[in-house]
Amino acid sequence: MSLIETARLTKKYNGNAAVDNVSLSIREGMCTALLGPNGAGKTTTLNMLTGLIKPTEGDIDFNKDYAGDRRKHIGYLPQHPKFYGWMTGEEYVSFSAELAGLSKKKAKESTNEMLSLVGLKEDRKKKVSGYSGGMKQRLGIAQALVHEPKLVILDEPVSALDPIGRREILELMKKLKQHTSILFSTHVLHDAEEVSDDIFIMKKGKIIIEGGLSELQRKYQQPAFFIETEKAMDNWLSSINEKSWIRQSKLDKKKLTLTVEDVDTARDALLKDPMLHKLKLLKFEVAKTSLEDLFMKVMR
Amino acid sequence: MMKQWGVLFKKEWTESARNFKWLWLPVVFILLGVMQPLTSYYFADIIENFGGLPEGAVLDIPPPSGAEVLAGTLGQFSQIGFLVLVLAFMGTVAGEKSHGTHLMVLVKPVSYFNYLTAKWVHILLISLSSFVIGFAGAVYYTALLIETVPVNNVLSGGAVYALWITFFMTLVLCLSALIKSTAIVAFGSLGTALLMSVLSMYTPDLMKWSPGMLSSHSQMLFFSGNAGDGFWVSVGMTFILITGIMILTIYLFNKKEVAGHTE
Amino acid sequence: MDELTQALQENWALIAPVLILQAILMVVALIDCFKHDKTNGPQWIWVLVIVFINIIGPILYFVFGRRND
Numbered sequence: 072m073s074l075i076e077t078a079r080l081t082k083k084y085n086g087n088a089a090v091d092n093v094s095l096s097i098r099e100g101m102c103t104a105l106l107g108p109n110g111a112g113k114t115t116t117l118n119m120l121t122g123l124i125k126p127t128e129g130d131i132d133f134n135k136d137y138a139g140d141r142r143k144h145i146g147y148l149p150q151h152p153k154f155y156g157w158m159t160g161e162e163y164v165s166f167s168a169e170l171a172g173l174s175k176k177k178a179k180e181s182t183n184e185m186l187s188l189v190g191l192k193e194d195r196k197k198k199v200s201g202y203s204g205g206m207k208q209r210l211g212i213a214q215a216l217v218h219e220p221k222l223v224i225l226d227e228p229v230s231a232l233d234p235i236g237r238r239e240i241l242e243l244m245k246k247l248k249q250h251t252s253i254l255f256s257t258h259v260l261h262d263a264e265e266v267s268d269d270i271f272i273m274k275k276g277k278i279i280i281e282g283g284l285s286e287l288q289r290k291y292q293q294p295a296f297f298i299e300t301e302k303a304m305d306n307w308l309s310s311i312n313e314k315s316w317i318r319q320s321k322l323d324k325k326k327l328t329l330t331v332e333d334v335d336t337a338r339d340a341l342l343k344d345p346m347l348h349k350l351k352l353l354k355f356e357v358a359k360t361s362l363e364d365l366f367m368k369v370m371r
Numbered sequence: 372m373m374k375q376w377g378v379l380f381k382k383e384w385t386e387s388a389r390n391f392k393w394l395w396l397p398v399v400f401i402l403l404g405v406m407q408p409l410t411s412y413y414f415a416d417i418i419e420n421f422g423g424l425p426e427g428a429v430l431d432i433p434p435p436s437g438a439e440v441l442a443g444t445l446g447q448f449s450q451i452g453f454l455v456l457v458l459a460f461m462g463t464v465a466g467e468k469s470h471g472t473h474l475m476v477l478v479k480p481v482s483y484f485n486y487l488t489a490k491w492v493h494i495l496l497i498s499l500s501s502f503v504i505g506f507a508g509a510v511y512y513t514a515l516l517i518e519t520v521p522v523n524n525v526l527s528g529g530a531v532y533a534l535w536i537t538f539f540m541t542l543v544l545c546l547s548a549l550i551k552s553t554a555i556v557a558f559g560s561l562g563t564a565l566l567m568s569v570l571s572m573y574t575p576d577l578m579k580w581s582p583g584m585l586s587s588h589s590q591m592l593f594f595s596g597n598a599g600d601g602f603w604v605s606v607g608m609t610f611i612l613i614t615g616i617m618i619l620t621i622y623l624f625n626k627k628e629v630a631g632h633t634e
Numbered sequence: 635m636d637e638l639t640q641a642l643q644e645n646w647a648l649i650a651p652v653l654i655l656q657a658i659l660m661v662v663a664l665i666d667c668f669k670h671d672k673t674n675g676p677q678w679i680w681v682l683v684i685v686f687i688n689i690i691g692p693i694l695y696f697v698f699g700r701r702n703d
């Protein structure tokens with residue numbers, strides 16, 4: 072049973088679709104990544120899911136088991152979270168909890184728990200205006216979790232952080248995965264591969280690839296050869312380019328990447344080719360393409 | 372529902388305490404309030420000392436009546452006082468919108484009605500308290516230095532003026548909720564108040580219904596204990612307008628998108 | 635001049651509260667200004683504004699000088 076589902080979700084600004092006909096389904100208990108370059112429409116999509124903006128067309132359905140205003144069941148970390156700087160970290164999280172309907176006592180307990188979870192226990196009495204970027208991000212996660220939402224939506228939770236901060240948040244997300252469903256956006260495939268179960272890749276407002284992570288990895292892992300020679304390969308490449316065992320070739324001066332149908336056939340054919348030897352081989356490597364290659368290709 | 376309103380109201384309250392609005396707004400109104408009786412009282416002395424009157428000239432200004440001084444105080448409130456109130460509260464919603472702090476509040480299951488009315492009650496509470504304490508200062512100093520004005524006149528006039536402030540602050544909240552630029556909020560609300568007062572002054576017959584008549588009604592109450600023609604019309608109309616503006620503001624705020632450009 | 639000073643002295647009890655309120659306004663604004671390391675614009679200018687512009691100075695500081703983020 073999916074937690075939230077959209078049908079033909081579209082958002083137009085002055086006739087231009089920022090989000091175009093997006094139908095996606097987030098599975099309960101899973102971590103889902105919404106992947107795409109700048110301007111793909113990730114934030115716009117997430118804002119429609121949270122209700123901060125209204126779709127031009129299309130529907131959003133939240134699981135019927137969780138009744139009422141769907142904001143009750145969603146925790147949200149915006150891309151650039153802005154806090155009331157005059158509050159302390161503790162006050163802010165507790166304020167968020169009470170807004171979501173927790174009793175004062177419950178809010179306090181939950182606040183303490185969340186602040187320990189994100190590692191802000193020490194700094195909980197400090198004014199938020201004095202927090203660093205990483206601390207604010209963690210505070211943002213704490214306020215998103217404090218009312219124990221069914222779905223936690225994080226908009227680019229790691230983009231603004233340095234490598235250490237990034238690591239911390241990714242580890243935190245792995246911990247969170249055990250307890251709630253997560254939907255997060257990112258423009259880095261690596262982050263998605265690290266924590267998510269499902270991936271949606273967006274470009275120019277449309278979902279272009281979707282599926283389970285392992286399924287996608289399997290589907291897009293293809294055998295390939297990396298070849299480097301001393302002399303230029305252009306002529307030779309055009310002579311073999313029509314061969315049936317070649318799927319794709321990419322030549323970058325003296326470096327060639329060949330994606331092929333079958334490793335053995337290709338290896339035999341290549342190594343028997345006298346023309347290739349004349350070019351003076353420097354490197355001949357059998358490898359596999361990854362989701363990364365696909366992602367880069369799609370993004371271009 | 373009520374509980375959430377309380378949470379939002381407490382947030383406003385704490386914020387105003389921490390940025391000293393609860394201190395400086397009342398202080399400004401007290402200073403404005405006592406300044407008028409003081410300067411009226413010392414007016415003759417001040418002119419004699421600094422006015423450069425020819426030697427031997429005798430200044431013969433009749434001392435102002437208590438009612439005149441109180442009316443003058445309201446004049447100060449309507450100018451400097453309103454300016455200060457606008458500067459203090461023009462950002463009550465607009466500021467949160469331009470910072471983006473409202474997003475994380477409104478993404479919680481928060482009713483927009485609660486969000487706006489908590490702010491409304493809060494700014495009314497500070498403005499009216501500041502007015503009451505400043506006006507009390509004016510009445511006290513007037514009684515000491517000039518003359519006592521009948522209590523009934525003072526109370527009824529003050530109450531009518533409080534209604535004018537309420538109308539004005541409702542306008543400030545409305546513009547702040549619907550417009551992002553605080554400068555436009557300030558000009559818009561001050562401009563509307565000014566326009567209403569000026570129209571009421573020059574075409575009182577056409578403007579009988581207008582809230583802009585309220586301050587002249589309150590001045591008349593000081594002088595005679597009786598308000599002018601059409602008093603109840605303008606009081607009634609003011610209540611209707613306040614309710615109408617609030618309903619419209621909440622309706623439009625609901626219709627508007629919370630998140631602007633997504634950058 | 636004498637008359638005015640005399641008049642003021644007679645009513646010293648009435649003038650004193652005004653001066654005290656002005657002082658409170660100034661002191662609170664100054665304390666706040668020193669407590670925040672971030673103001674809109676240079677801090678020392680705000681200190682001058684608060685100290686030398688009577689009443690209006692502290693108000694200007696509270697409205698425009700404090701940074702609230």
Ligand SMILES: Nc1ncnc2c1ncn2[C@@H]1O[C@H](COP(=O)(O)OP(=O)(O)OP(=O)(O)O)[C@@H](O)[C@H]1O
Nearest residue numbers: 084089108109110111112113114115631632633634
């Ligand atoms: N209020 C708006 N008015 C006009 N265009 C908008 C508005 N909001 C977003 N857009 C446009 O919609 C497109 C999608 O924006 P969105 O912020 O959703 O992308 P994103 O995937 O979140 O990008 P990023 O990685 O930069 O955060 C962009 O081209 C953006 O300029």
Ligand SMILES: [Mg+2]
Nearest residue numbers: 113114150634
């Ligand atoms: Mg974005």
